[in-house]
Amino acid sequence: MAILSVESLRKDYRYVRRRPGLSGLFDRDIRTVKAVTGISFEIAERERVAIIGPNGAGKSTTLKMLSGILEPTDGAAAVLGFVPWKQRRQLAYRIGVVFGQRTQLWTELPARDSFALLRRIYDVDQATFDRRLNQLVERFGLGPILDQPVQRLSLGQRMRCEIVASLLHGPSLLFLDEPTIGLDITAKAAIRDFIREHAGAEGQTVVLTSHDTRDIELVCDRVIVINEGRIVVDQPTDQLRRQFLGHRLVTLRSAAPEIALDLPGVTRRTSEPHLSVFEVDTRATRVDAVVEAALAKGGIEDITIEDPPMEEVVRAIYDANRAR
Template sequence: MDEGERVAFIGPNGAGKSTTIKILTGILHPTSGNASVLGLVPWKQRQQLAYQIGAVFGQKSQLWYHLPPVDSFDLLAHIYALEPAAYHERRAMLVELFEIGPHLQTPVRKLSLGERMRCEIAASLLHRPRILFLDEPTIGLDVVVKQRIRDLILELNQQEGVTVFLTSHDAGDVEVLCKRAMVINHGEVIYDGGVTELKHTYLRTKIISLKLAVPWQGFDAPGVTVLKHTGYGVKLEVDTTVAPIEQVTSGLLSRYSIVDINIDNPQMEAIIAQIYNAAQVV
């Protein structure tokens, strides 16, 4: 990876994504092989490396559960031996950027998941790391909060040049945050290239979920498949190589009175399966 690069490291469950991050951060020792992060061997020089990297695990908090985030921030400042004035300046900047001022004195256990994740990422950036490892940073978050987290990570990457190494099952994370993607399966790299190429080659469908004010009566259009429907609700799959999503939604809006609409990417597992099947054919 180059400095400042944003890379998605993706694969099916059990492929070794989280294990790889734990090896690269020095938490785990590999049974074989070599790795170098910023010129250091992670499992041999973990303490030196820790001062230069940050890590966020979506399903494991680094904040003390019963304490307010500010206490965890203060403790991390001592762990990283940050000079007090520099620490307070850095903390103030991150608090403003991540909009977590109202939550600093609230015990972590009382924060929403979105509020906690913003505090988690801010905590990982206190010591100005050169690389930020993100393991499922948006898991369990709603659409609005996911986008806010993505925007903040991008802003830090652009402002400070921090390198981003991401694992996620969310295609939106990969599409928005990263320019390069690596796909692994059973310990083998089966794709290493641009996210734009990945998107154009494999991310060909969108899922539209509708809640209608009137009963569903069908919708015939090229590239549109009805996945399921129950009275006033329907889920459609749209092949965007055949029908642009704007064209389909416009057609639906002109035909139905719509109470709610949601447009999603297919599950990352499905995209990875396509890549894996293509690799097997080759």
């Protein structure tokens, strides 16, 4: 059963550009930016869906409309039976929202104090709050940091606190906007594990936006790709992974001017003296096998393993889609 449905949702931003000088006071140029240009989709209960796309694609705007922050220019949406922009307050009790680049915690105080305030904001009774907080603290391993000022925590610890803060009122739908942005690999892994395990155990629906293809692969079972405000692809992650997500970039800095690797699924992308970049299709060869083969050549000074940039993945999806 769909708990979230969107039909022909559209959002334009309007702003006024004043001309320079005194004439600008009277001569105004109204510009319109089409952020979302008519998207439609449904999300079922317990689904974990990633909305991805390059910068300015309309992901965050979509999330803001679905969480009740923004009113659309046109179109319809129902989230848990509510029209988000008309029934914002009723909906707020049922959803949890995390903005990766914003905080809802008081950074000078321990997270425990912010959690206590959120209990009042969401009208949660003390017994339910205590039970939920204990569960989340245990599941997320927050015990040792709960009484430290948030500003002294690492980014990863802070993000774990942010997610706990969004779950204390027991929402059935979680909106996560770039939840792993700026985190190191270990912290990202911890956040992904937590989202996947917690959502699975509690039967929560998750809608996530991210720039990181690993967030999508490891957390979500469905991907909606948005580009220039339109849905380009809407399909299961497995399907997308087979086509587009199973690639890694391995960059080798070497003493020798060039490193040659002859492995299946490994292609040279760019190279300049002492620096080689290989694209690895992990379905054909694992990344560790590539690293092993490179080290066997000797003289390797540095190795970097990265996911292809989201812009590239989206472009590939977009091109493949147009070719059909």
